[in-house]
Each structure stands twice: as structure tokens, then as C-alpha cells.
Amino acid sequence: xxxxxxxxxxxxxxxxxxxxxxxxxxxxxxxxxxxxxxxxxxxxxxxxxxxxxxxxxxxxxxxxxxxxxxxxxxxxxxxxxxxxxxxxxxxxxxxxxxxxxxxxxxxxxxxxxxxxxxxxxxxxxxxxxxxxxxxxxxxxxxxxxxxxxxxxxxxxxxxxxxxxxxxxxxxxxxxxxxxxxxxxxxxxxxxxxxxxxxxxxxxxxxxxxxxxxxxxxxxxxxxxxxxxxxxxxxxxxxxxxxxxxxxxxxxxxxxxxxxxxxxxxxxxxxxxxxxxxxxxxxxxxxxxxxxxxxxxxxxxxxxxxxxxxxxxxxxxxxxxxxxxx
Amino acid sequence: xxxxxxxxxxxxxxxxxxxxxxxxxxxxxxxxxxxxxxxxxxxxxxxxxxxxxxxxxxxxxxxxxxxxxxxxxxxxxxxxxxxxxxxxxxxxxxxxxxxxxxxxxxxxxxxxxxxxxxxxxxxxxxxxxxxxxxxxxxxxxxxxxxxxxxxxxxxxxxxxxxxxxxxxxxxxxxxxxxxxxxxxxxxxxxxxxxxxxxxxxxxxxxxxxxxxxxxxxxxxxxxxxxxxxxxxxxxxxxxxxxxxxxxxxxxxxxxxxxxxxxxxxxxxxxxxxxxxxxxxxxxxxxxxxxxxxxxxxxxxxxxxxxxxxxxxxxxxxxxxxxxxxxxxxxxxxxxxxxxxxxxxxxxxxxxxx
Ligand SMILES: Cc1ncc(C[n+]2csc(CCOP(=O)(O)OP(=O)(O)O)c2C)c(N)n1
Ligand SMILES: [Mg+2]
Numbered sequence: 054x055x056x057x058x059x060x061x062x063x064x065x066x067x068x069x070x071x072x073x074x075x076x077x078x079x080x081x082x083x084x085x086x087x088x089x090x091x092x093x094x095x096x097x098x099x100x101x102x103x104x105x106x107x108x109x110x111x112x113x114x115x116x117x118x119x120x121x122x123x124x125x126x127x128x129x130x131x132x133x134x135x136x137x138x139x140x141x142x143x144x145x146x147x148x149x150x151x152x153x154x155x156x157x158x159x160x161x162x163x164x165x166x167x168x169x170x171x172x173x174x175x176x177x178x179x180x181x182x183x184x185x186x187x188x189x190x191x192x193x194x195x196x197x198x199x200x201x202x203x204x205x206x207x208x209x210x211x212x213x214x215x216x217x218x219x220x221x222x223x224x225x226x227x228x229x230x231x232x233x234x235x236x237x238x239x240x241x242x243x244x245x246x247x248x249x250x251x252x253x254x255x256x257x258x259x260x261x262x263x264x265x266x267x268x269x270x271x272x273x274x275x276x277x278x279x280x281x282x283x284x285x286x287x288x289x290x291x292x293x294x295x296x297x298x299x300x301x302x303x304x305x306x307x308x309x310x311x312x313x314x315x316x317x318x319x320x321x322x323x324x325x326x327x328x329x330x331x332x333x334x335x336x337x338x339x340x341x342x343x344x345x346x347x348x349x350x351x352x353x354x355x356x357x358x359x360x361x362x363x364x365x366x367x368x369x370x371x372x373x374x375x376x377x378x
Numbered sequence: 379x380x381x382x383x384x385x386x387x388x389x390x391x392x393x394x395x396x397x398x399x400x401x402x403x404x405x406x407x408x409x410x411x412x413x414x415x416x417x418x419x420x421x422x423x424x425x426x427x428x429x430x431x432x433x434x435x436x437x438x439x440x441x442x443x444x445x446x447x448x449x450x451x452x453x454x455x456x457x458x459x460x461x462x463x464x465x466x467x468x469x470x471x472x473x474x475x476x477x478x479x480x481x482x483x484x485x486x487x488x489x490x491x492x493x494x495x496x497x498x499x500x501x502x503x504x505x506x507x508x509x510x511x512x513x514x515x516x517x518x519x520x521x522x523x524x525x526x527x528x529x530x531x532x533x534x535x536x537x538x539x540x541x542x543x544x545x546x547x548x549x550x551x552x553x554x555x556x557x558x559x560x561x562x563x564x565x566x567x568x569x570x571x572x573x574x575x576x577x578x579x580x581x582x583x584x585x586x587x588x589x590x591x592x593x594x595x596x597x598x599x600x601x602x603x604x605x606x607x608x609x610x611x612x613x614x615x616x617x618x619x620x621x622x623x624x625x626x627x628x629x630x631x632x633x634x635x636x637x638x639x640x641x642x643x644x645x646x647x648x649x650x651x652x653x654x655x656x657x658x659x660x661x662x663x664x665x666x667x668x669x670x671x672x673x674x675x676x677x678x679x680x681x682x683x684x685x686x687x688x689x690x691x692x693x694x695x696x697x698x699x700x701x702x703x704x705x706x707x708x709x710x711x712x713x714x715x716x717x718x719x720x721x722x723x724x725x726x727x728x729x730x731x
Binding site: 104107112119120122123156164194294328 | 496519525526719728
């Protein structure tokens, strides 16, 4: 066991997978010599050499195209897109090429690759460096979508992603890089498509993702002090989606609250609410409720950004009010 | 699509191009290879002529992009590439796919949306792929596959395999960012990749000269990436073959990427039933008189190949096209069983439990 930051967990995860399989290669901007802009890939170049850890020019399309072409010819590339916002300049490769080519070719090719990216806000970076874009990826058939909330999951889910035969969009949360957690020694390999129940509670179920998970847990603790027992589920993987765990918990409590960092429209929580409405409507004691960032670009000033992204306070008061009414 | 008797005499070089600017590769092509090149071109021509007819009969649905008139380029690479090399084609990729040996029935079936199609009808004419024969896909978003070819070349380099990736694309593609990203990265990483610009002088309908800062959209950009400027007669199958062979050899032996601009002309429209009215009549006529297959046939005859042998190649191709047409028409439409397959590598499409 060791205390590890989320950032160091990324480097440990990549190291674990590069040691596990010589066909795993890693490319991106500033990932090698500089150790990554978030310092999440420090030491990899020294350890694995420039053949396997490749610094690229600022060419997001070329980065993802190279990853795709390498994956279809026998390698297992890990590509970094520095900020998830930058997917906007290379979305063709993600949405048109990588996601669709297995289907279009009737399975002649597959794409065992991982695209990891710094996602999410809270760092006062403004509208073009703070977005939570996991729902962009979730909307495209053919992509698996993962977003870990803690160092152990970073390693376990990353390993599962690298070993998966399909393309996985791996959203690391920028606001979590400096967070710490206990991580056990040795190899860690988890499973995609498995949500985790972090806390059980008979009154309500809070479902959260990535940086919203610790906030949901803190909110549940406060709610417990005020007499509301809320369970918390970390979704972890949006595609594949572990609906069974969520439906089971929501059926037991009768109330669903999602906590989403994405802007309001078409967030993952909307899909979840529709599944719950269709499949366990009769178990509900009240309307499912989504707690999200408003449908606005993220502002830069700390005062404003803090108002926009769901806070512990907002989660507590929203749930408290809903449960009282 | 046959030639008429009152055509002007074939010009000595591609119309409107200063012959002094053209790359003249060294060496000569042996007769057996020339015959193979002729066979390739004839098969492509006859196949696509039939595809056009089937489009007009509404049997080929959606869209179809023909490379009639541009066959020498795909044929040359088809002959010069080795088994294990990778082809990355565009939506205008029937010829490039056939060039690697993919069955005509598989391609025709795909155009008709039938079960016998190489992609079971799930890709269509713009996405022909035959991985077993090195056809790593046909891509319909301009420029994307140049970046993907980088990755195939990178994996060959990483694994120490002597494979080369070849990406074919048009003149219009030289103005999209992916072209420039790809050339730069290929040069910096010294990747075994050959970029082949088929300059047919038009994007869809706009002449490339109207929207490009330089006269030769690919060749004039080569120096920006430290590459040789290569402008070749894309309607001369021998020049194309030798140029292809040199670039492939160079890539295979660690010499890095090449960028080849092949000057050519599509004798049909951009897609579907486009009559190509945006092109001046004189230009169309001049290029029609510079047809790669007609030219090559007279060259082979001059070299002593018998007319009878060449006729036999034509008849064989006619037979193959007819068989492919009959097979494709007889093949059933794909069933519901394939609809939900192959989103994932395990063959399924499930996104939840
Ligand atoms: C990114 C993108 N923009 C536009 C198009 C529409 N489009 C399809 S083919 C084409 C012309 C491409 O011209 P060129 O590269 O010269 O190839 P050609 O069709 O002449 O072979 C265009 C604009 C597209 N498919 N992708
Ligand atoms: Mg063109």
C-alpha cells in the first residue's frame, strides 16, 4: 500500500501496461522529455526510450491517425490529447474513423487503442481548457468511455482499457491530478462497464462521475448528518454502462440524483434518467433529478467557475429540498 | 468509353504541362510487368464503366466516384507494391482496391449493397477495405487517411517489418490540415510511407488552381517538409511504375517518406452522374486524347506485344466484369443479422448490461 496522487497513478498505469505488453506504445505532445503538461507521464521516456514514448508535433489529427493506423496493424497505442477541449480539432479521427471503421468494414479491423485526455474544470482555465466532454464521446457509437475518480481506478481502469480490443476514450480529470488515495502494490487490472457502489443509503441514490464523485460522497456525509441516508455510485464507465448496478440501487431507494460536471443538455445523466424512467418507474418515489453545470461555457474567474460546477453545497441543498417536498 | 477514330493524335505529354517539369525516372519496365500493368488498367476501366451503367440503372445506390482516366496510378502501385504493403485509398478507391487483387465480385457486391460485398454492404463504395490483401480502407473524409497511413507505417517501423504504407489522395486534399500534419510527422519520424497525390485538376467542381497558392499543389509543397519535389506523368503507366518502385524501395530501406504528385484527369464527373460541365471542352478533349490505356496499348504494340494478346486481356476482363455483375445481382441483400454486428471487436454492439 502506498499513498499515490492521481497524477502519479497515471504514470504507474502506463508503466504497468508498457511492461505488460511490448506492443504498447505511447505518443502525444510534450509527453516524453517534458513528462506531460500535467506531469502525469514523468519518467516514462527514460524508462521505455524514444521508440515507445514519442513526443509529437502539435498535430492532434496526426496523433490520433497514427494511433489508429498503428492499432489496426498490431500495436496497442496510447495517445494523449493534452486537453479534452482539443478533441474539437481532431474529432474526425475519433468520431468518423476510429469509432466507425470496425462496423463499416464488417469487422475486418479493430482498434485496441486508448486515447487519454485531461478533462474537466475547476482550474480556472476558462472556456477552452475546462470542458467535460465525455458526453461528446458517449454520443458516438463505437467508442468506449471511461472516467476514473481516484488513483486506484486510474490504474485498474486504464489497464482494462489498454487490454480491451476496442477504442477507449479515457478521461482523466484535471482537477483530480493532485488528489491522493491509497493504492495497493502490484498489478491492478479492473473491468470496464462496472459501476462501483461507494456508499449505501436507503433514502436516495446519487450517481456521479470523475471529480463529481468525491463531492457526491462529501454531500452524502453531510446529508447523513441531517437525517437523509444517500447512497453514492461512481459510474466509472459510461460505455459500456453498468445499468444493472444503478437500476438495482435506484429501485431500492426510489430516488435518483445525478451529479454531472457537463453542461446541462445531453449529459450522461439524461440518458441514465431515461433508462431509469423506462425500466424502474414503478419503484420511484419522486422525480429523478439532475444536478449539472448550467448550459453555459465555463467562465474563468474562480468565483464564477465555482458557481457553475456542482458544489458539495449545491448537491446537499438540491437533494435536501427534493427529499423534503 | 471506347476511343473514336477521329481523335487528334496523342500529345507527347500530359496536356498543358511543361514536359521539362516532369520527373523522368531512370530504368525501363520489362514486358511482363507492362502486360500486368495493362491488364490492371483494363480491368479497372471495364469494371468502372460497368459500375457507371449500374448506377444509371439505380442498382448502385447512393454514390459512386469513378477514377476513369486515372487508372495508370493505381495500376502502377498495384504492381509495384509487395504483399504486406498497406493501401490507404479514398472514396474514389475502386481501382486501388482491385489493384491489390480484391475480387471484382466483392467490390461489385459492395457497390450494389449485397451480401457478397467485401463489407457485407455495411461500407459501400466509399469504404472498400480488404485487409487480407493490404487494403486498409477507403476513407471518405478528405485527408484523414493520410494520418492513418502514418500509423501503419509507424507500426512497420516499430516492429522492424519491411512494409510500406501508401496513401492515395487528390489535389484538393493538399489544402486540408491533415495533409500537412501527415507530411511533417512522416518526415520527422522518417516513416516508410508514400503519399500519392492524384492531381486530376479539380476538387469536386472547383479547379484546384483557383484555390491553391502554388501551381503544383503537392510537388510545390514538398520542400516545406524536406522532401523532393516529384511531378510525374500520371497517365504514363511506365513512368508511374518506376516512380512508385523508387519511392517504395526508398521507404522500405529506411529512407523515409516520399510525396509524389501525379498529373492526370478524370474522364468522368466527380461522382454519381455528374456530367462535369464545369470543365472546358478543349481541356476535356485534350486529356481524352491522352488516355492512359490507349497510349499504353500502342506502346506495347510498338514494343512487339501482339494485338491478339492484348485483345485476350480485354476479353478476360470483360468476362470477369460480367461474372462479378451476375454474382452481385444474384446475391441477396444483407439481412438483419449483420445490422447489429461488428461495432466492437467481439462482433457485438452492446453498450450496457
Ligand atoms: C473534410 C471534407 N471536406 C469536404 C468533403 C467533400 N468532398 C468530397 S470529395 C471532395 C473533393 C476532393 O478533391 P480531391 O482531393 O482533388 O480528390 P478527387 O475527388 O478529385 O479525387 C470534396 C470537397 C469531404 N468528403 N471531406
Ligand atoms: Mg481532384
